[in-house]
Amino acid sequence: MASQLPLKLHLDSTYSPAVLDLEGSIPYDIVLQVRRGATDLTRPMNILTDNSLFDIPYAFSKNLLRVIDLGSNEQVDLGAPTTPTKPTAQPRIFTLPPRTSRLPLFEYDLVIPLQLSTHIRHALLPNHQYRVELNTIDLGIKWWNYGTDTNPNLPTSTTDLPPSEPAQLVAPKPTHRDFSVISSLPIPPTISIALSLSSPTIHRSNPTTLLRATITNQSPHTITLRSSGDQSYIRPSNNRSLDSNHPRITSTSPPPSIFNFSITSASTGAEFVPQPKHICAGSSRRIAGLTTLEPGVPFINEFKLMEGADAILTAMADEESGGEFRVRLREMGVWWAEGKGEEVLGGGGEGQVPGLGRVCWPLMLRCEDEVVVRVVG
Secondary structure: OOOEEEEEEEEEEOEEOOEEEOOOOOOOOEEEEEEEOOOOOOOOEEEEOOOOOOOHHHHHHOOOOEEEEOOOOEEOOOOOOOOOOOOOOOOOEEEEOOOOOOOOOOOOOEEEEOOHHHHOHHHOOOOOEEEEEEOOOEOOOOOEEEOOOOOOOOOOOHHHOOOOOOOEEEOOOOEEEEEEEEOOOOOOOOEEEEEEEOOOEEEOOEOOOEEEEEEEEOOOOOEEEEOOOOOOOOEEOOOOOOOEOOOOOOOOOOOOOHHHEEEEEOOOOOEOOOOOOOEOOOOOOEHHHEEEEOEOOOEEEEEEOOOOOHHHHHHHHHHOOOOEEEEEEOOEEEOEEEOOHHHHOOOOOOOEOOHHHOOOOOEEEOOOOOEEEEEEO
16 A cells, blocks of 8 residues: 655635625635645655545535535535546646745645635525535545656656656645625725814824814715624635724714724824724624614714823824824724614624624725824824
């Protein structure tokens, strides 16, 4: 029996939450991530993909990759492959590059899209949950070898391939990824935000200057925003930069965080409010974090701009006493749904929001306004 050489394989989602809409507005996919084992990392590894796990249409048709309906726990019949699985005249070979050390935990040598919309969407039903799983040990790889160059001059025909390495490439551990299917996804409405100051001057000893934010729902429907706390909107899995847990500009209590704003020196451009790095991991869905906006009715929020920001105010005064500073709202996303708060709560239990029960693109809070303040005293 031939020896075995393990490849570390992992299935991951390109978007979170993991939702595929049948209209195709979410470019959701699952990717197969490939990492070399710890054996002989210094040479390139050439792998023939024809009729193997890495030939994705073939993998689905031969059950190397299986789709399971989690409701019935039955395998989904995908029918005939949507794309040809016959090997081409020229062998399809990819190369895993050499390395001098192990990769960090969440980095991989190769990432292969499964192209769910092409290969399996036709067999999926809305309001169902599915699992793509890889349980096989044998990857179906017929040929591979170690190269001597990261850009090898590989044969143009399978008959010209040199002998394969004797070890069998295997996946020692199963992997899977779950996702939900919906029919379509609503387009976020548009809101406008205007900023103004009660005074153009902030006194360091008594920073009571108020910032007024006027928020207007420009859509014809009443909407409710998740104005603070964790945000369950769809976003690329590798980009959580909009997930800050700080209160949004729409929050009524407590006042919005200073970290929702950018404050820069008008003369030097120096930034005094660092980008927030905290990511909310909580699952709270309390009604206190909701704000309802009626169509065309301005929602006005006034608060002390520098309240609780003594260190930032001191840094501004030390940098340029009497100088001007530009205040802007940082762009951020919020979870939203049509309807009033009470309607949005349906199905979520008393005082709670159902969260992932209403999947959405984020409603982006953007404001072109810029207010200028002067720090004195």
